[in-house]
Amino acid sequence: KLKSTLIERSMVKLTKRIGGLVLRLAAFGAALAAVVVMVTSHERASFFAVSLEAKYTDMASFKYFVIANAVVTVYSFLVLFLPKESLLWKFVVVLDLVMTMLLTSSLSAALAVAQVGKKGNANAGWLPICGQVPKFCDQITGALIAGFVALVLYVFLLLYSLHSVVDPFLLQKS
Amino acid sequence: MAVSKLALAATSGKNCKVLLGLRLLAFSATLSAAIVMGLNKETKTFVVGQVGNTPIKATFTAKFDHTPAFVFFVVANAMVSFHNLLMIGLQIFGGEIEFTGFRLLSVAILDMLNVTLISAAANAAAFMAEVGKNGNKHARWEKICDRFATYCDHGAGALIAAFAGVILMLIISAVSISRLVQPNKYCSTTASPSVVP
Numbered sequence A: 001k002l003k004s005t006l007i008e009r010s011m012v013k014l015t016k017r018i019g020g021l022v023l024r025l026a027a028f029g030a031a032l033a034a035v036v037v038m039v040t041s042h043e044r045a046s047f048f049a050v051s052l053e054a055k056y057t058d059m060a061s062f063k064y065f066v067i068a069n070a071v072v073t074v075y076s077f078l079v080l081f082l083p084k085e086s087l088l089w090k091f092v093v094v095l096d097l098v099m100t101m102l103l104t105s106s107l108s109a110a111l112a113v114a115q116v117g118k119k120g121n122a123n124a125g126w127l128p129i130c131g132q133v134p135k136f137c138d139q140i141t142g143a144l145i146a147g148f149v150a151l152v153l154y155v156f157l158l159l160y161s162l163h164s165v166v167d168p169f170l171l172q173k174s
Numbered sequence B: 001m002a003v004s005k006l007a008l009a010a011t012s013g014k015n016c017k018v019l020l021g022l023r024l025l026a027f028s029a030t031l032s033a034a035i036v037m038g039l040n041k042e043t044k045t046f047v048v049g050q051v052g053n054t055p056i057k058a059t060f061t062a063k064f065d066h067t068p069a070f071v072f073f074v075v076a077n078a079m080v081s082f083h084n085l086l087m088i089g090l091q092i093f094g095g096e097i098e099f100t101g102f103r104l105l106s107v108a109i110l111d112m113l114n115v116t117l118i119s120a121a122a123n124a125a126a127f128m129a130e131v132g133k134n135g136n137k138h139a140r141w142e143k144i145c146d147r148f149a150t151y152c153d154h155g156a157g158a159l160i161a162a163f164a165g166v167i168l169m170l171i172i173s174a175v176s177i178s179r180l181v182q183p184n185k186y187c188s189t190t191a192s193p194s195v196v197p
Helices: A002-039 A060-080 A089-119 A134-165 B002-011 B013-038 B068-093 B101-134 B149-179
Strands: A042-047 A050-055 B041-051 B054-063
Touching: A002 A060, A002 A134, A042 A134, A060 A089, A060 A134, A060 B101, A089 A134, A089 B068, A089 B101, A089 B149, A134 B101, B013 B068, B013 B149, B041 B149, B068 B101, B068 B149, B101 B149
Parallel strands: none
Antiparallel strands: A042 A050, B041 B054
16 A cells, blocks of 8 residues: 555656646747747838838837747756756746746737837827738737747746745645 | 755744835835826927917827826836735734745745736836837837926836836745745744744
């Protein structure tokens, strides 16, 4: 009977570890998708013999979005290969919090600017640009959605790393 | 090990006072950011044209709720300052509450969520303020800070306070997580010093 409970416990631990790895891989994929979709978004439009090209580098917050998601991608990739018994897991909790902060701040900054680009700001006299470059706007929207998915996955990853570092029986009243 | 030393330090009385001081600072920083941005309003009259010899004047207002990012900024800062107020009240007046495992965990998780909230709000407002200050040549958005200088100055002050709140909340969250390592030690200013191991 003791042997079966030992096997059960090791199965639970293995399932948890695989779940964590899957989450990390999914977050890596989402952040990578956000970077790639935003970097490849550009559109050339011409009206009244004036040709304008919309690129992601036009707005400072889109550049910050690309940089932040690139950092998160590289970090996730590195943590994927961290061995289980390494002492760095306690450091991973703090770094996960910092990465989540990076993700939220970059996503909300990009959303704020993209909202002005889509709806304009009547009080400041800023006209929306999505009417002239619709394909660019669609790709920006796609990149923002991927960034949002990466953020949600990272919140779960933060809770997971916290759970795996702190005593797992913390939730019981002792 | 460094982590156990940090955990021991986190449960001693002196570090509880440090945590209380940090929370007070974060509360005042985020509350002042919310208030300064919430009361941010400037009205100016400009000459927009001329009919014969008389100039036509029009009045323009710059308010914080013209921009959704600033509205989010005010709301998020108010929420984070309320959270800090709650935690301060818990620490000062909750001397008899025993911090069993789940309560300590919920404090740590709430701190982490508030860190992400305040960083999102501060950053969104910062990038919108940058567009307002420098304009955007590619999208043909004109800058507004040369005409509404007081509005921009007040907004910059609120942003600085919010970023100070971000750094403070990050430190507070790190301390809360480190207190999780040793559960069942509670941090109350009314507790007797015999709690310290």
